[in-house]
Amino acid sequence: xxxxRLIAAVAAVFAFAGVxxxxxxxxxxxxxxxxxxxxGDVVRVKIWREPDLSGDFGVDESGVVVFPKxxxxxxxxxxxxxxxxxxxxxxxxxxxxxxxxxxxxxxxQVLGQVKNPGLYHVDATMKVTDVLAMxxxxxSVGNTKNIELWRDGKCVAVxxxxxxxxxxxxxxxxxxxxxxxxxxxxxxxxxIGAGITSVAVIVTALIRR
Numbered sequence: 001x002x003x004x005r006l007i008a009a010v011a012a013v014f015a016f017a018g019v020x021x022x023x024x025x026x027x028x029x030x031x032x033x034x035x036x037x038x039x040g041d042v043v044r045v046k047i048w049r050e051p052d053l054s055g056d057f058g059v060d061e062s063g064v065v066v067f068p069k070x071x072x073x074x075x076x077x078x079x080x081x082x083x084x085x086x087x088x089x090x091x092x093x094x095x096x097x098x099x100x101x102x103x104x105x106x107x108x109q110v111l112g113q114v115k116n117p118g119l120y121h122v123d124a125t126m127k128v129t130d131v132l133a134m135x136x137x138x139x140s141v142g143n144t145k146n147i148e149l150w151r152d153g154k155c156v157a158v159x160x161x162x163x164x165x166x167x168x169x170x171x172x173x174x175x176x177x178x179x180x181x182x183x184x185x186x187x188x189x190x191x192i193g194a195g196i197t198s199v200a201v202i203v204t205a206l207i208r209r
Contacts, residue, residue, distance in 0.1 A: 036077045038173050039063060040107045042121045043075065043083065047091065048099035056105070056121075069094055080104055106171060110135040112179035113142030122166060129162040131177060138179055146180040 037043070039061045047053045053068045060066075063076020070090035075083050080102050091098040105121035108131060115136030122131050128147060138144055144162040148155050151172060158169060 035079050037063070037075050037083070037104060039076065041173050042105035044103040044105055044123070045087065046101040047095075048101075050095065050098075053091065106175075107173040108171070109174075109176040110179075111176055113139045113181050114179055115139055124166050126166050127162070128160065128164045128166075128177065131166075132162060132179070141181050142179045143182040144179070148178040148180065150176040150178055 037059050039059050041059045043057050043059065043065055045054050045057060045067070055068075057065045057067060059075060063074055064072045065075050066072045067087065067090070070087075070093075073083075073086055073090070075086070078086075084100055084102050087100045087102070088098055091100070103123050105123050107119060108122050109117075109119050110131060111117045114132060115138075117135060120131060120134045122134070129144075132138055132144075147160045147162065149158050149160055149169060150156065151174070156170070156175075160169070
């Protein structure tokens, strides 16, 4: 059989197994990052002693990733173990015992009170504070104690702070992290304090008369 056809056939098998496994192990409402790839995600590949074959490769709208030398592979809905098996099999035609390390990067929009709001790719080892750093950090009026997770236009009920880990969230590609602005009282605490002090001084002076 043609090697490329063999890889495609293996991919189809893994796709079926990956979807079945994900359905069995990740019931609705379970915590943790979605284990399978979807369009817009990125596969970060590190192959030992092969920098030309390593890098970040995006999943296109049809669920295909184009890798150096072995070309496009249908990886949509596959787990990391399945994708790794495909890459090891593909690169075994060019390398002896290829050592492959994979990281799946998810699309997350960081919005609100951050210096560089936009779309970022994050991995499961990150904390919310790491993602905020990618967006340039929180602005001077941002409230790190009030960060919301939005999905499909709705706010997800989850306890979230800058110290939260990505693995603590039921994170999906396309989710949004929204950093709120601090309250008016918090932003003007210094002015209010100065005003109270001034009033106290005036009242004390009047009492002494």
